[in-house]
Amino acid sequence: MLVLFFSAATLHAQEKYLFVNINTEYDEQNPVLSPDGQVLYFTRSNHAENAGGVLDKGDIWYSELMPDRSWSVPKNARRLNNKGWNAVLGFSSDGSTIYLHNHYTEMNNRVKTQGIAKAQRRTGGWSAPEDIDIPYFKNLSAIQGGSISMDGKVLVLSIESYGTKGAEDIYVVLKKGNDQWGEPKNLGSTVNSKYQEFTPFLADDNRTLYFSSNGRGGKGSSDVFVTQRLDDSWTNWSTPQGVDEVNTKGRELGYRLYEGFAIYSSTISSDGYSDLKIHTDRPLDSIIVVKEPEVKLDSGIRIVEAGKETLVAGPAITVYGKVKDVNTQDHIDAIVTIEHKDHDFKKEVATADDNGYYSLSIPAAGIYEVRIDAPGYISKRETLDVYTREMKLVEMNYELQPISVGTTVNLKNVLFQQSTANILDTSYEELDLVADIMKQNPSMKIRLEGHTDNRGVAKHNQRLSKKRVEAVEEYLVKKGISSNRISGKGYGGSKPIADNEDPELRKLNRRVEFTIVKE
Structure with a gap:
C-alpha cells in the first residue's frame, strides 16, 4: 500500500x-x-x-x-x-x-x-x-x-x-x-x-x-x-x-x-x-519522447523560369523563422517569398496556421530578397546575404505592423543622392512594395513625411525634405496610385529620432516615412 x-x-x-x-x-x-x-x-x-x-x-x-x-x-x-x-x-x-x-x-x-x-x-x-x-x-x-x-x-x-x-x-x-x-x-x-x-x-x-x-x-x-x-x-x-x-x-x-x-x-x-x-x-x-526536429534539405537548387520550377544539382540551406504581429506578438498567417538578386531563383511558402513558423530551402550562397506579405498588415522586404556554403540553417523572424490609422512606416531603404531629391535606384524595390500595399488596400490613404538631420540651414533642409516627399509621391503615381490617396509634408530636421551629435546615429534622422490616415 x-x-x-x-x-x-x-x-x-x-x-x-x-x-x-x-x-x-x-x-x-x-x-x-x-x-x-x-x-x-x-x-x-x-x-x-x-x-x-x-x-x-x-x-x-x-x-x-x-x-x-x-x-x-x-x-x-x-x-x-x-x-x-x-x-x-x-x-x-x-x-x-x-x-x-x-x-x-x-x-x-x-x-x-x-x-x-x-x-x-x-x-x-x-x-x-x-x-x-x-x-x-x-x-x-x-x-x-x-x-x-x-x-x-x-x-x-x-x-x-x-x-x-x-x-x-x-x-x-x-x-x-x-x-x-x-x-x-x-x-x-x-x-x-x-x-x-x-x-x-x-x-x-x-x-x-x-x-x-x-x-x-x-x-x-x-x-x-x-x-x-x-x-x-x-x-x-x-x-x-x-x-x-x-x-x-x-x-x-x-x-x-x-x-x-x-x-x-x-x-x-x-x-x-x-x-x-x-x-x-x-x-x-x-x-513521452521528444523527437528531434527534422531538417529536410532539397537535393539541389530549384530554378524558376517562365513559371516552371526545375531542380538542378547543388547544395542548399534551410531558412526558417516566425512571423508575428508587432503589437500583440501573436503569430499571423503570412506568405514568405525569397528571390535571388539575379532572378534565377524564386520560392514562396505560407506560415504554418498552428504556430506561425515557415521554412524553405534555398541555394547555399548568394544575395536574396525576402518579402513577407499578410492580409491586413504592412508588407516587409529585407535583403538576405548568404555568404558561405557551409551554413545549413538561417533563422529569420519578422514582425509586421497592422494596417490601421496612425501606423507610421519608416522607408529605411528609400535613399537619395546627397543634398538632392534624386531617388537612388536601390530605393525602387521598397517603393514598389508601398505601391503593392496600396493596390491591395484600395481605400487606404497615406501621408508622406520627409526628414533630414540638423546640419546646414534649417530652411534649406525643410525645402529639401519637401522635394523628396514630392519625388516619392511622383513615383507612386507613376506606379498607378491616385494622387488623391497621397498627401505629404517636409519637416526638415525638426523631428529627429536619433542623436544628431553622433555621426553613426545622425543618419537615422535622414528618412522618409508614411503614416496611414485612412484604412
Whole structure:
C-alpha cells in the first residue's frame, strides 16, 4: 500500500507538471495526440479567444511537446474553428488528415448542422475544413464525441439520433470505399443505457471500445467503461466494465489509450471545470519522447523560369523563422517569398496556421530578397546575404505592423543622392512594395513625411525634405496610385529620432516615412 501511495503521488506531481500550461479555470476536454505524439489537441470552452468569444461552447486548441516533456502554452487552432462546438475526432495514420466534429458550411454566419469534417495538412498548416457527407446523420444533442479507427474505416460517435436508447447513444459509421460512408448504426442496449453515453474511443484492434456513461452506476457522475466487440455485427458486445484506475467521484470523459498511457479529462482536482489527466504505470520519460526536429534539405537548387520550377544539382540551406504581429506578438498567417538578386531563383511558402513558423530551402550562397506579405498588415522586404556554403540553417523572424490609422512606416531603404531629391535606384524595390500595399488596400490613404538631420540651414533642409516627399509621391503615381490617396509634408530636421551629435546615429534622422490616415 505504501508503494502504491508513493506511485500515485509521483504520478500526480508529474501530471501537474506535464499539463501546467494547459489546465486552467476554463473547461479543457477531448485530448487527442497527433500521430507523432508531438502535438496535443483539445477543446476549451468559453474562452475569450474562441471563435464565438466567451459564449463559445468549445474551440480546438493545441500545444506542442517541449524538450522538458511539458506541453507549451496552448494556442487557438483558428482555421479549424467556427462558432459551433469544435473538437478533434482523430487523424489518418500518417497525420496528413485531421478529422473534426461539426460541419463548417455556414449560412448567415450560422452552422447549418452538426456533422463530421476533415482538413488536410499543407505547407502552411491545415487547409480549410471540408464537410463529410454521412447519410441520415442527425444529432439532437448540443455536443458530440467520438473517434476514428487507426485504419480510417470506422467512426464511433456519441450522438442523439434515430433509434436512441436514451439521450446520447454510441453509433458506428463504416466506410464503404473512397470517401463514401454508410449511415450511423446504434451499438445496441448492451453498450447504450437509458441515460447518456459519451466520448467513445475505438482501440487499435477495432474491437475494444472505451466510453463514458452516467447510466451504469460507478464512482461518480460519469465514469469510463470498456467493452469488447464479440462478432462482426457491431451490436454484440461484452458487459461493460468500469476502468477503476481512472474513475473518481467526479466526471471522467474523453479517455484515449496510447502506447503505455492514456489521456482523458476529469473534474477531480481541477482548476475549474475539467482538466486534462494522464494515467500510466511507467515513468513519464519512458513514454513521452521528444523527437528531434527534422531538417529536410532539397537535393539541389530549384530554378524558376517562365513559371516552371526545375531542380538542378547543388547544395542548399534551410531558412526558417516566425512571423508575428508587432503589437500583440501573436503569430499571423503570412506568405514568405525569397528571390535571388539575379532572378534565377524564386520560392514562396505560407506560415504554418498552428504556430506561425515557415521554412524553405534555398541555394547555399548568394544575395536574396525576402518579402513577407499578410492580409491586413504592412508588407516587409529585407535583403538576405548568404555568404558561405557551409551554413545549413538561417533563422529569420519578422514582425509586421497592422494596417490601421496612425501606423507610421519608416522607408529605411528609400535613399537619395546627397543634398538632392534624386531617388537612388536601390530605393525602387521598397517603393514598389508601398505601391503593392496600396493596390491591395484600395481605400487606404497615406501621408508622406520627409526628414533630414540638423546640419546646414534649417530652411534649406525643410525645402529639401519637401522635394523628396514630392519625388516619392511622383513615383507612386507613376506606379498607378491616385494622387488623391497621397498627401505629404517636409519637416526638415525638426523631428529627429536619433542623436544628431553622433555621426553613426545622425543618419537615422535622414528618412522618409508614411503614416496611414485612412484604412
